[in-house]
Amino acid sequence: MRRRAGSLALVASLLAVPVAAQNPEPETRTALIEQEQTEKTTQLHPFEPGKVEKYLNWAETLLAAGEAWHPFFNNAYAGGGFTVGAGYNKFVSPYNTIDARGSITVTGYKRLEAEFIAPNLFKRQGMLSVIGGWREATQVGFYGFGTSNTVDDRANYGFKQPYGQAMLNLRPGRRNLLIRAGFEFTEWNQTPGSGTAPSVDEVYTPAALPGLGASVTYLHPQATVAFDSREVAGYARRGGFYGVTVHDFADRDNKYGFTQLDYEAVQHVPILREAWVLSFHGLVSTTGTKGGEVIPFFMLPSVGGGSSLRGFSSWRFRDRNSLLLQAEWRIMVNRFIDTAVFYDAGKVAAHTSDLNLDHLKNDYGIGIRLHGPLATPLRIDFAKSNEGFSIVWSASAIF
Amino acid sequence: MNTQSSALTRPHPSAARGRPSGGRRRVAAVGLVVGLSLAVVASVSTAGRRFYTDDPISREPESRDASGAGVEDIGLFYELTYNLFVTSRYLPSNTRARNINTIDEVPDSSWFTNRIGTTTITAADVERGPVAGPAPAPERWTIIREKSAGANPGFTAKDANGETWFLGFDPPSNPEGATAAVVVASKFFWALGYNQVEMFISTFDPQKVVIEPGATKKRPSGARTPFTQDDLNAVLEGVARNKDGTYRVAAGRLLPGKVIGSFRYSGTRPDDPNDIVPHEHRRDLRALRVFGAWTNLTDLKAGNTLDTLMTENGRGIVKHILQDVGSTFGMVNREHEWDIGWEHFYEGDATMRRLVSFGFALSPWQTVKYKEYPSIHRFEGERFDPRAWRPQTPTTPYMEMRGDDAFWAARRVMAFNDDLIRAAVHTGQYSDPAAERHLAHVLGQRRDTIGRVYLTAVNPISSPRLDPGGSLTFENPAVAGGFAKEPTAYRAVWSRFDNATGNTSPIGETRSTSTTEAGPRDLPSAPDSFLEVDLSAESAQFPSWQQPVRTFFRRTSAGWKLVGLERLPETLDGPAAASSKNPEPK
Numbered sequence: 001m002r003r004r005a006g007s008l009a010l011v012a013s014l015l016a017v018p019v020a021a022q023n024p025e026p027e028t029r030t031a032l033i034e035q036e037q038t039e040k041t042t043q044l045h046p047f048e049p050g051k052v053e054k055y056l057n058w059a060e061t062l063l064a065a066g067e068a069w070h071p072f073f074n075n076a077y078a079g080g081g082f083t084v085g086a087g088y089n090k091f092v093s094p095y096n097t098i099d100a101r102g103s104i105t106v107t108g109y110k111r112l113e114a115e116f117i118a119p120n121l122f123k124r125q126g127m128l129s130v131i132g133g134w135r136e137a138t139q140v141g142f143y144g145f146g147t148s149n150t151v152d153d154r155a156n157y158g159f160k161q162p163y164g165q166a167m168l169n170l171r172p173g174r175r176n177l178l179i180r181a182g183f184e185f186t187e188w189n190q191t192p193g194s195g196t197a198p199s200v201d202e203v204y205t206p207a208a209l210p211g212l213g214a215s216v217t218y219l220h221p222q223a224t225v226a227f228d229s230r231e232v233a234g235y236a237r238r239g240g241f242y243g244v245t246v247h248d249f250a251d252r253d254n255k256y257g258f259t260q261l262d263y264e265a266v267q268h269v270p271i272l273r274e275a276w277v278l279s280f281h282g283l284v285s286t287t288g289t290k291g292g293e294v295i296p297f298f299m300l301p302s303v304g305g306g307s308s309l310r311g312f313s314s315w316r317f318r319d320r321n322s323l324l325l326q327a328e329w330r331i332m333v334n335r336f337i338d339t340a341v342f343y344d345a346g347k348v349a350a351h352t353s354d355l356n357l358d359h360l361k362n363d364y365g366i367g368i369r370l371h372g373p374l375a376t377p378l379r380i381d382f383a384k385s386n387e388g389f390s391i392v393w394s395a396s397a398i399f
Numbered sequence: 400m401n402t403q404s405s406a407l408t409r410p411h412p413s414a415a416r417g418r419p420s421g422g423r424r425r426v427a428a429v430g431l432v433v434g435l436s437l438a439v440v441a442s443v444s445t446a447g448r449r450f451y452t453d454d455p456i457s458r459e460p461e462s463r464d465a466s467g468a469g470v471e472d473i474g475l476f477y478e479l480t481y482n483l484f485v486t487s488r489y490l491p492s493n494t495r496a497r498n499i500n501t502i503d504e505v506p507d508s509s510w511f512t513n514r515i516g517t518t519t520i521t522a523a524d525v526e527r528g529p530v531a532g533p534a535p536a537p538e539r540w541t542i543i544r545e546k547s548a549g550a551n552p553g554f555t556a557k558d559a560n561g562e563t564w565f566l567g568f569d570p571p572s573n574p575e576g577a578t579a580a581v582v583v584a585s586k587f588f589w590a591l592g593y594n595q596v597e598m599f600i601s602t603f604d605p606q607k608v609v610i611e612p613g614a615t616k617k618r619p620s621g622a623r624t625p626f627t628q629d630d631l632n633a634v635l636e637g638v639a640r641n642k643d644g645t646y647r648v649a650a651g652r653l654l655p656g657k658v659i660g661s662f663r664y665s666g667t668r669p670d671d672p673n674d675i676v677p678h679e680h681r682r683d684l685r686a687l688r689v690f691g692a693w694t695n696l697t698d699l700k701a702g703n704t705l706d707t708l709m710t711e712n713g714r715g716i717v718k719h720i721l722q723d724v725g726s727t728f729g730m731v732n733r734e735h736e737w738d739i740g741w742e743h744f745y746e747g748d749a750t751m752r753r754l755v756s757f758g759f760a761l762s763p764w765q766t767v768k769y770k771e772y773p774s775i776h777r778f779e780g781e782r783f784d785p786r787a788w789r790p791q792t793p794t795t796p797y798m799e800m801r802g803d804d805a806f807w808a809a810r811r812v813m814a815f816n817d818d819l820i821r822a823a824v825h826t827g828q829y830s831d832p833a834a835e836r837h838l839a840h841v842l843g844q845r846r847d848t849i850g851r852v853y854l855t856a857v858n859p860i861s862s863p864r865l866d867p868g869g870s871l872t873f874e875n876p877a878v879a880g881g882f883a884k885e886p887t888a889y890r891a892v893w894s895r896f897d898n899a900t901g902n903t904s905p906i907g908e909t910r911s912t913s914t915t916e917a918g919p920r921d922l923p924s925a926p927d928s929f930l931e932v933d934l935s936a937e938s939a940q941f942p943s944w945q946q947p948v949r950t951f952f953r954r955t956s957a958g959w960k961l962v963g964l965e966r967l968p969e970t971l972d973g974p975a976a977a978s979s980k981n982p983e984p985k
Contacts, residue, residue, distance in 0.1 A: 029451040029501075033675070034462040041463050041672040047471040048669075052481070060476035066619055094618030123629055174636065237735065272765045273737040275758050331758035334750045335738075339757070373733070 067091050072101040073395035076135035078305045079314030080109030082393065095120045107195065111135040113163075125171055132164045139195035141315050142209075142297060147347055147361055151313070151387055155203040156193025157298065161186055178243065180224035188216045188298065200297075210256075211296020217252040230268070234375035234397055237274045237330075240267040249299065257293045260301070261286050266399050274332065281326040281399040283308075286352050295320065303346035303361070306392035307399075310344055311363025311385025319348035323355045326399065328367075340367040342381070361385070369397070449898050450929070450953065450962045455500035459508035463672035466715025468708055471660040471668065473701045482700075482792035483745045489798045493971035496682035496804055501951075502964040503803065505592070509673070510719045511683040515590045516814040522822035528586035529595035535650045536560045537602045541609050542626060545616045545634075551577045551725070552634045553648070557611075563653040565596075566603060567725070568638035568646055572734045575639075575774035575834075578649035579827030581725030583838075584694055586823040591690055591811055592683065594720040597652040600828045604645045605635060654720065656707035662719045663701050664794035671717045679795035682807060688800045689808035689853065692788035693845050695740050695778060698726035699790040699797070726791075728838060729769075729776025737777070738764045743789050763787075772834035774827075780844025785852055802857040803966040809853035810861070812846050813880055820846070851882045857966055858944045860889070860934045867958035869918035871909075873934065877941075886936035886944060888912055893919050896929035896951060903931050928954045929962075 026032040062068045072085035085103025102112040113133025139156040143149045167182035193199040206212045226243025230236035247260040269278040285301035304316025324346040331339045345360040365383035376397040383390045536559035546553030553567040569577045582598045589595040614626035667674040703723040731739045741764035752760045769777045829835040859877040877883040893906040907919035933947035951963030
């Protein structure tokens with residue numbers, strides 16, 4: 001536009017001087033055009049982008065480079081509240097990166113970590129992630145075991161935790177079979193809970209609440225076998241994920257060791273040419289004890305929070321086993337925005353035989369998501385349950 | 400003096416004739432300045448000729464040396480953002496294209512060469528298209544580097560003869576689709592007049608591939624490192640493979656000259672002295688809205704164009720090329736893009752409609768029926784409406800196109816008879832004859848819809864000829880194409896025209912029920928005398944045909960020569976301007 005205005009100004013200036021002072025009138029159309037071209041030769045200059053273009057080009061370079069400061073919205077532990085954070089991603093080879101990042105929440109949850117990612121191993125069939133970090137949570141909710149408690153039963157606990165993890169994802173033949181194996185080292189150092197609810201050590205005794213006050217060091221190997229036909233997990237409109245994960249939490253002191261099995265299924269069903277997607281998610285977690293060892297309360301499977309039962313507080317229900325069922329009707333608003341109507345149901349139970357569809361806790365709500373073809377950087381869900389209304393802010397897809 | 404007109408059509412600046420333009424507010428403000436200047440000039444000027452001796456010109460001169468033009472690229476992120484959120488709200492100036500000559504035609508230029516519709520184009524011409532040299536020799540490919548542009552993966556490679564080519568593959572979901580689309584579309588756009596890359600369907604045999612020792616690939620870190628066998632494998636694993644283990648590729652010959660980036664769809668190159676018409680006012684670029692709709696060329700972004708610096712007659716000339724026309728017919732960037740061609744990547748109205756209705760307010764792309772062939776994908780002609788067609792992002796010329804531009808473009812589309820369409824489609828080398836027939840059939844359907852829509856939207860009287868005896872003949876392509884009934888009458892208003900002053904004096908009026916009518920008896924006969932003849936048609940079906948086409952004839956020794964034709968006024972306002980707005984797809 002600036003250039004057009006410029007060309008009009010040129011015409012104006014040509015007109016503003018007496019005709020006699022201008023070039024003689026050309027005899028032909030061709031000469032007239034050539035006269036204008038000659039005029040332009042006196043004003044040639046290299047292209048200079050405007051401010052907006054410069055800024056957006058800079059942003060594109062930054063995004064394309066992948067080596068830059070970036071926001072980081074993952075908090076230390078679920079339930080920490082609004083999170084701010086930043087990280088710096090640096091390439092250490094043509095494909096491999098190290099990302100150093102940290103975040104803090106309004107409730108004082110802190111997280112500092114560095115992750116090394118090698119995304120192109122074994123001829124693009126494997127991805128290795130190695131993370132080392134430290135985090136602190138100050139007021140994690142514990143409401144008792146099972147689902148018969150109330151929100152008034154809430155007690156809080158905190159922990160400080162150094163952790164290290166290596167995880168290898170393999171896709172043999174770069175197809176739908178996913179094999180994941182990892183090893184984690186974590187040290188759970190409990191601290192009294194802060195916040196408005198009483199601290200767990202004020203409500204329970206160590207005899208009533210296994211693991212209360214304990215500091216536990218876990219060596220945690222895990223393995224997953226799954227069939228994953230989604231294009232990407234961060235934003236999918238079709239395909240599914242069906243997998244089983246086996247965990248072994250080995251306590252260095254042989255007091256709190258246990259095993260866990262997670263069965264997970266996700267299926268996206270596109271309708272009306274993907275303008276609608278019916279998305280379903282099921283997750284069953286079961287635990288098993290090792291001889292003479294107990295499962296500490298803070299490691300029990302749970303439902304509740306922004307990625308499970310969204311109408312309930314984080315960690316709202318805990319027990320030895322859990323069941324989560326979620327359904328979403330996702331509506332494409334445009335290429336960058338989806339809305340969703342959702343329903344969540346779930347429960348926890350002491351025995352796997354009780355993981356049925358009776359007495360499910362449930363919620364429902366609507367959500368809006370900003371997404372690209374590969375990721376969902378913003379998800380806002382408004383959920384309603386019999387315990388109230390929740391707003392979930394998240395920087396990732398729910399499933 | 401109309402400040403919006405171009406040197407290709409307007410009188411010399413000393414001529415004070417015409418109206419100031421409307422259009423955008425900023426232009427209006429500049430126009431005010433110009434208008435004030437004009438008032439000063441008018442008081443001192445005498446007059447200026449309307450038509451020059453060489454009118455209508457057939458070639459836009461490139462008289463100055465442009466060898467100083469440098470590389471000018473446009474960022475994808477900027478272009479996408481700007482076009483979706485700024486260009487889409489652009490208020491068209493409703494002014495006439497500025498690179499047309501005085502008879503409403505586009506002269507040849509470094510952008511455009513008149514082919515179909517102006518010269519005889521045979522099926523063989525269409526099949527050959529832009530091809531000037533031999534096909535690639537696929538007996539051996541030597542990879543130089545990866546292909547960095549476009550949705551489909553590929554390489555830059557040398558063939559067995561050492562010539563450099565850009566190779567593109569087909570996605571696994573659409574074998575033959577992408578390679579055929581870019582080859583077939585290059586034939587259409589060449590015939591339509593655009594500079595095109597020489598494209599061929601060829602074969603890539605991984606057993607006959609070598610990686611040049613110096614070949615590199617840009618990595619995510621930005622570093623260029625040696626191209627490896629695994630890089631080759633990575634591409635081949637993601638593309639359609641033939642049963643014999645080879646791959647079908649579209650090979651584009653390396654363009655001659657020095658590539659200096661993309662051309663922009665607005666403004667002019669500030670470093671090219673010959674580029675004096677703002678690109679949004681080039682009819683050849685405005686017409687891409689019609690040609691794009693016909694072929695479903697949805698990816699109109701500047702990044703798919705190229706400017707090359709050539710040397711012609713000792714001068715540097717910037718040549719403008721529609722480089723990648725592969726996003727055509729049913730080809731999309733991603734398999735599951737259903738709204739391509741129906742919506743821009745973002746549209747506020749559609750967004751709001753789906754948001755408040757939870758998606759129950761269905762969009763047309765959700766219900767349109769496709770007869771799908773993998774090699775064609777989603778391309779249909781039943782519900783096609785060129786006015787409602789949408790590229791991925793709008794461009795400024797797309798927004799600026801008005802009825803006379805669309806009419807001009809539609810005549811070229813209509814010049815493709817079924818044989819020519821079939822000839823172009825055949826170059827796609829589809830293995831499924833039904834797919835080939837389907838593509839040709841849909842193109843025929845869409846061609847006819849374009850004719851029905853755009854040839855009737857404005858007064859279609861065309862190609863007027865006045866014989867020495869004063870008998871006037873013309874054509875009505877809307878009627879000839881079967882899109883309209885013969886008007887009840889044609890009306891011609893005859894005037895003498897003073898080329899020096901622009902003054903007219905009436906001669907008379909004639910009427911006819913056919914496209915031939917006898918002129919008044921007292922037509923001037925002196926050499927270099929001029930006639931102005933306003934031609935209109937009375938049609939109950941199309942009231943807009945009452946808006947006369949203004950024509951000008953110059954008396955020469957051989958008789959009367961058409962020197963001027965104005966299908967629409969210089970500036971549109973009121974209903975005529977409003978009618979150029981984009982309707983919603985239905």
